[in-house]
Amino acid sequence: MSQKETYENPDLKKERQNCPFNKEEITNLLDGGKEKTAERKQLENYILSDEQLKDAVPMEYLSHADKYAEELRKACLLMHKLENSPAGQVPTLRALMGAGLGSAVLKEGNPLALHYVMFIPALMGQGTIDQQAKWLAKAYNLNIIGTYAQTELGHGTFLRGLETTATYDPNTQEFVLESPSLTAYKWWPGSLGKTANYAVVMAQLYTKGKCEGTHPFMVQLRDEETHEPLPGIVIGEIGPKLGMNTNDNGYLGFEKFRIPRDQLLMKHSQVLEDGTYVKPTNSKLSYATMVFVRVVVCQDVTTNLRKAVTIATRYSCVRRQSELKPGDREPQVMDYQAQQNKLLPPLAATFAFQLASDHLWNLYNTANNNIEQGDLELLPDLHGLSCALKALCSSEGANFVEVCRQSCGGHGYMACSNFPRIYGQVTAAETYEGENTVLWLQVARYLVKTRKEQTGGLSVKYLIGEEKGPKTVDTTLEGIVHLYRRTAVGLVDVAIAELEKSGRKGEAPHDAWNHAAVYLIKAAQAHARLFVVESFVNSLKVGNLSAPVRTVLSQLCELFIIYWLLERSGELFFVRQFIKKRLVTVEFQVRTLLYVKLLAAIRPQAVNLVDSFDLRDEILASPLGCWDGNVYQRLFDEAAKSPLNQSSVHESFHKYLKPLLKSNL
Numbered sequence: 001m002s003q004k005e006t007y008e009n010p011d012l013k014k015e016r017q018n019c020p021f022n023k024e025e026i027t028n029l030l031d032g033g034k035e036k037t038a039e040r041k042q043l044e045n046y047i048l049s050d051e052q053l054k055d056a057v058p059m060e061y062l063s064h065a066d067k068y069a070e071e072l073r074k075a076c077l078l079m080h081k082l083e084n085s086p087a088g089q090v091p092t093l094r095a096l097m098g099a100g101l102g103s104a105v106l107k108e109g110n111p112l113a114l115h116y117v118m119f120i121p122a123l124m125g126q127g128t129i130d131q132q133a134k135w136l137a138k139a140y141n142l143n144i145i146g147t148y149a150q151t152e153l154g155h156g157t158f159l160r161g162l163e164t165t166a167t168y169d170p171n172t173q174e175f176v177l178e179s180p181s182l183t184a185y186k187w188w189p190g191s192l193g194k195t196a197n198y199a200v201v202m203a204q205l206y207t208k209g210k211c212e213g214t215h216p217f218m219v220q221l222r223d224e225e226t227h228e229p230l231p232g233i234v235i236g237e238i239g240p241k242l243g244m245n246t247n248d249n250g251y252l253g254f255e256k257f258r259i260p261r262d263q264l265l266m267k268h269s270q271v272l273e274d275g276t277y278v279k280p281t282n283s284k285l286s287y288a289t290m291v292f293v294r295v296v297v298c299q300d301v302t303t304n305l306r307k308a309v310t311i312a313t314r315y316s317c318v319r320r321q322s323e324l325k326p327g328d329r330e331p332q333v334m335d336y337q338a339q340q341n342k343l344l345p346p347l348a349a350t351f352a353f354q355l356a357s358d359h360l361w362n363l364y365n366t367a368n369n370n371i372e373q374g375d376l377e378l379l380p381d382l383h384g385l386s387c388a389l390k391a392l393c394s395s396e397g398a399n400f401v402e403v404c405r406q407s408c409g410g411h412g413y414m415a416c417s418n419f420p421r422i423y424g425q426v427t428a429a430e431t432y433e434g435e436n437t438v439l440w441l442q443v444a445r446y447l448v449k450t451r452k453e454q455t456g457g458l459s460v461k462y463l464i465g466e467e468k469g470p471k472t473v474d475t476t477l478e479g480i481v482h483l484y485r486r487t488a489v490g491l492v493d494v495a496i497a498e499l500e501k502s503g504r505k506g507e508a509p510h511d512a513w514n515h516a517a518v519y520l521i522k523a524a525q526a527h528a529r530l531f532v533v534e535s536f537v538n539s540l541k542v543g544n545l546s547a548p549v550r551t552v553l554s555q556l557c558e559l560f561i562i563y564w565l566l567e568r569s570g571e572l573f574f575v576r577q578f579i580k581k582r583l584v585t586v587e588f589q590v591r592t593l594l595y596v597k598l599l600a601a602i603r604p605q606a607v608n609l610v611d612s613f614d615l616r617d618e619i620l621a622s623p624l625g626c627w628d629g630n631v632y633q634r635l636f637d638e639a640a641k642s643p644l645n646q647s648s649v650h651e652s653f654h655k656y657l658k659p660l661l662k663s664n665l
């Protein structure tokens with residue numbers, strides 16, 4: 001019997017009555033088409049009906065080592081199932097690696113994730129055709145399992161500061177890998193601790209006595225039969241973390257470890273037999289794997305946010321608390337405007353982030369195809385936009401997930417609510433693949449350069465030439481988007497003025513840069529927000545949407561754009577012309593009124609909107625967010641699984657508490 005034929009909480013049932021739009025239309029839109037929805041559902045049935053992929057006990061009750069073993073067991077079973085997947089191998093793999101279907105089975109992180117998300121992409125992006133022929137089939141067939149080992153104990157951000165060396169020995173035509181200090185040890189790579197037997201290792205390449213910078217090397221770490229670390233390789237796992245505890249992040253040291261010359265991944269730069277170094281066309285091409293992951297992280301964070309919003313919204317319609325009208329029945333907490341103010345902006349954000357991530361994905365594909373043909377023109381724009389959206393989606397996503405947790409009161413703090421895990425994943429994305437502040441500064445560098453040199457890619461075209469558009473702000477959506485644009489331009493100009501001021505005081509450019517960081521980061525963030533709101537508005541102009549779906553998405557779009565404007569209103573005060581023209585006060589009064597009206601307009605559709613995400617209960621993995629709304633019974637069922645409830649008196653009572661109670665007599 002399907003979950004939809006059993007109990008349904010009466011409040012949720014009411015919420016679902018008379019839905020003015022077709023939920024399936026939104027589901028199809030988010031999946032990328034009707035066929036993709038059908039494919040996803042078929043895949044979910046295939047994977048989630050397998051009893052062996054279900055947890056005997058919740059992960060929280062297992063030891064660190066048992067958690068890893070259990071997740072690895074399921075990850076390997078999933079790989080076996082992949083061969084017969086009805087949806088085909090590529091879509092299945094994609095679904096299994098991310099926060100959607102994959103997380104229903106592998107709740108604490110997939111020990112094979114790095115193999116697919118970074119190791120294989122690194123081989124494809126950095127290896128020559130011959131190297132790909134040698135390694136890729138082995139990697140796809142899981143004859144070898146790899147990771148991406150870049151970060152060290154001493155350096156993660158500053159890649160030019162990495163200490164691991166790979167020194168070419170022309171006599172044997174080998175590279176000698178060495179960790180010259182404790183801080184040179186690789187530290188953090190996922191799957192490195194216990195799972196992987198190979199890695200793409202980033203190391204400083206030395207040849208003919210000269211350092212040529214960081215380069216990727218294909219390195220075998222463990223014996224393919226026994227899995228023992230090879231002589232000269234030191235490996236371990238780094239221990240428990242805030243989240244993602246079964247990704248077995250590890251450490252790795254090299255003691256004069258030799259690899260053949262042809263294990264330098266040589267697609268972009270080469271070392272010839274005699275040690276001659278051949279430069280790449282662009283030194284940043286060796287950073288390409290990170291660019292790819294930044295792009296997919298935006299999508300992954302959005303999926304996690306959808307989960308958090310679904311759980312919080314359904315719970316808020318089941319939960320009744322306090323008094324709205326004296327003497328009346330306690331209301332659904334969703335009927336408090338304060339609760340709508342918490343939950344409807346993140347609901348709108350799930351659409352905003354998805355649409356922006358879709359644009360980024362398209363840019364990635366075009367740029368990558370061009371790069372394969374030797375055309376690097378789109379690279380700066382891709383780097384700028386992937387840094388901007390990765391930083392924005394992960395930081396805003398983490399804040400929104402925390403708000404969703406808060407909106408569920410005490411029950412949101414339960415491990416079984418699934419908020420701790422979701423938060424652990426989204427907050428990790430603020431740090432990995434480039435710490436967000438560092439990425440904001442990369443974006444700012446691109447913006448300042450574009451504004452000063454008056455040349456740049458599509459995402460920064462608005463910084464080139466005179467400001468276009470109306471001089472006053474009107475209350476249409478276009479008018480508000482224009483306000484975002486003027487803020488973004490204004491903040492870049494403020495940052496440039498700050499840099500020039502420091503320059504006039506005689507500061508060196510690097511000091512001036514450091515002293516303008518606050519402004520630079522604000523400018524980068526305003527740029528990223530502009531991109532997201534423009535994507536949202538433009539996406540609604542095109543596309544084949546029915547009138548009811550267009551109406552509700554337009555309401556969400558407007559709500560989101562006004563929400564951000566009100567949230568970030570302080571930034572407008574940095575832009576002097578806005579204050580002079582008194583734009584801020586008048587416009588904000590009007591906008592606040594509209595914002596509140598939009599909350600009320602969207603409120604009745606909240607459950608229908610999250611239903612249209614079509615996230616199965618197994619994926620939500622939360623008694624608070626289940627489709628049927630049977631929250632309290634499910635919470636009790638979860639508590640019954642606690643090992644502390646397996647006996648009425650725990651043995652520790654006799655060991656510790658009883659003697660203490662006696663001694664007090």
Ligand SMILES: CCCCCCCC/C=C\CCCC(=O)SCCNC(=O)CCNC(=O)[C@H](O)C(C)(C)COP(=O)(O)OP(=O)(O)OC[C@H]1O[C@@H](n2cnc3c(N)ncnc32)[C@H](O)[C@@H]1OP(=O)(O)O
Nearest residue numbers: 097098150156157158159284287290296300383432433434
């Ligand atoms: C299905 C989905 C599943 C998803 C789930 C994912 C789960 C996976 C879990 C975890 C994975 C995590 C993996 C990792 O974390 S791997 C390690 C990642 N590490 C980083 O990201 C390090 C961050 N640091 C850097 O990127 C760089 O050091 C730097 C901050 C960019 C600085 O580099 P550098 O000092 O060399 O550069 P400059 O600042 O001097 O800039 C010089 C010019 O280069 C341009 N640039 C920089 N980077 C790039 C790039 N990547 N591409 C293109 N161009 C780049 C920069 O703009 C400068 O250009 P200019 O023209 O101004 O000179």
Ligand SMILES: Cc1cc2nc3c(=O)[nH]c(=O)nc-3n(C[C@H](O)[C@H](O)[C@H](O)COP(=O)(O)OP(=O)(O)OC[C@H]3O[C@@H](n4cnc5c(N)ncnc54)[C@H](O)[C@@H]3O)c2cc1C
Nearest residue numbers: 148149150151155156157188189190428432433434435437
């Ligand atoms: C869950 C997880 C998984 C990971 N997986 C991998 C992996 O598979 N492979 C891998 O190689 N690495 C991995 N990492 C490492 C990750 O990529 C780095 O931790 C990340 O890039 C940040 O680098 P860092 O730790 O050196 O931070 P630091 O750079 O030391 O940051 C510390 C502080 O200094 C600030 N800071 C640093 N530089 C600047 C600057 N120039 N200007 C202003 N502020 C600055 C930062 O903003 C931050 O506030 C993982 C990390 C995590 C958390």
